[in-house]
Amino acid sequence: MQSILRFLPEPVPFLLTLIGAIAAVWFLRKKIRTEIQISEVPTEVTQVQPKGGFLSKKGKWALGISLAVAVAFFFGIFAMIGNSEVCQLAMRAAQSNSAVAQRLGQPITRGMFVSGSIEVTPASGHADIAIPVSGPRAKGTLYAVSVKSAGLWKFETLQLAVEGDPKRLDLLQDQEKQEQH
Numbered sequence: 001m002q003s004i005l006r007f008l009p010e011p012v013p014f015l016l017t018l019i020g021a022i023a024a025v026w027f028l029r030k031k032i033r034t035e036i037q038i039s040e041v042p043t044e045v046t047q048v049q050p051k052g053g054f055l056s057k058k059g060k061w062a063l064g065i066s067l068a069v070a071v072a073f074f075f076g077i078f079a080m081i082g083n084s085e086v087c088q089l090a091m092r093a094a095q096s097n098s099a100v101a102q103r104l105g106q107p108i109t110r111g112m113f114v115s116g117s118i119e120v121t122p123a124s125g126h127a128d129i130a131i132p133v134s135g136p137r138a139k140g141t142l143y144a145v146s147v148k149s150a151g152l153w154k155f156e157t158l159q160l161a162v163e164g165d166p167k168r169l170d171l172l173q174d175q176e177k178q179e180q181h
Contacts, residue, residue: 021066082114086127090144104135
């Protein structure tokens with residue numbers, strides 16, 4: 001079975017999920033009608049107070065639950081990408097690279113909002129992800145493009161962009177230089 005994960009840039013999935021949740025709650029709510037109750041005495045008519053509007057007690061619960069589901073979905077997607085095999089491989093490569101350590105400092109940590117797309121089957125796949133990283137000296141983004149063939153990931157691109165520095169560090173070229181020595 002093929003598992004395909006496609007994600008839009010940063011806050012767009014959250015906003016789309018939130019709008020969908022609000023629309024679902026709005027369209028699934030019960031129609032609130034004013035009920036007039038006529039007592040046994042025909043001359044006496046009493047009006048029952050209408051139920052609260054959309055943000056009545058039940059509406060607030062529905063909205064709260066919808067928001068909780070949307071937030072859980074939003075953070076779940078980022079957690080899935082961040083815990084993927086290709087993300088872990090890219091982080092290990094960055095943490096073991098001396099040039100990355102010089103620019104960011106040690107320890108190098110991964111940020112929460114890993115974005116991009118991953119398509120995976122047991123034997124093959126493709127990943128294009130952006131991993132926020134930071135160290136004591138600086139912050140940056142680790143860009144990884146990788147292809148999975150015969151069950152193994154191979155990076156086509158693995159670059160570090162440090163905030164404030166227009167020049168990117170190519171970890172694949174740096175790795176080739178270290179292997180030649």
